[in-house]
Amino acid sequence: MKTTAIALFVMVALFAVTVVAQPKKPAAPKGLTCPVSGEAIKDLKKAPSVQYEGRTIYFCCKKCVGEFKSNPAKYAPKQMVRCPVSGEVVKDPGKAQTSVYQGKVYYFCCAKCKPQFDKEPAKFAKQEETPTSNQHEEHNHSHSH
Numbered sequence: 001m002k003t004t005a006i007a008l009f010v011m012v013a014l015f016a017v018t019v020v021a022q023p024k025k026p027a028a029p030k031g032l033t034c035p036v037s038g039e040a041i042k043d044l045k046k047a048p049s050v051q052y053e054g055r056t057i058y059f060c061c062k063k064c065v066g067e068f069k070s071n072p073a074k075y076a077p078k079q080m081v082r083c084p085v086s087g088e089v090v091k092d093p094g095k096a097q098t099s100v101y102q103g104k105v106y107y108f109c110c111a112k113c114k115p116q117f118d119k120e121p122a123k124f125a126k127q128e129e130t131p132t133s134n135q136h137e138e139h140n141h142s143h144s145h
């Protein structure tokens with residue numbers, strides 16, 4: 001029994017050390033991920049991209065672009081960015097307005113959606129997480145793009 005107690009103590013101590021050793025700087029907000037590798041794309045402006053069905057799709061590296069081109073229909077749906085306010089597909093996230101909420105990057109279809117999100121991020125972020133139907137929703141506010 002004594003050995004178990006010591007082992008437990010060591011585990012707790014190690015755990016405490018691990019927690020303390022964690023760097024304090026906040027993690028980078030989670031943005032787009034490569035539809036091929038699933039890796040985070042650090043800088044959309046530098047990332048290789050491909051035009052597909054009117055959208056711009058971003059990749060972590062050129063190798064993934066090649067893989068995408070061999071099977072675009074498989075990978076394209078994996079990077080479907082929707083505006084959390086209007087539900088519209090964001091055609092080019094690299095040029096879209098963005099907001100960061102709870103460590104996640106949100107991309108907007110237009111400049112009018114961002115201030116709405118910033119006013120009530122919890123409301124819109126929650127909406128985005130609930131699974132929605134594939135039906136195309138009408139823009140819930142009136143403005144032309």
Ligand SMILES: [Zn+2]
Nearest residue numbers: 037060061064
């Ligand atoms: Zn890659």
Ligand SMILES: [Zn+2]
Nearest residue numbers: 086109110113
């Ligand atoms: Zn909009």
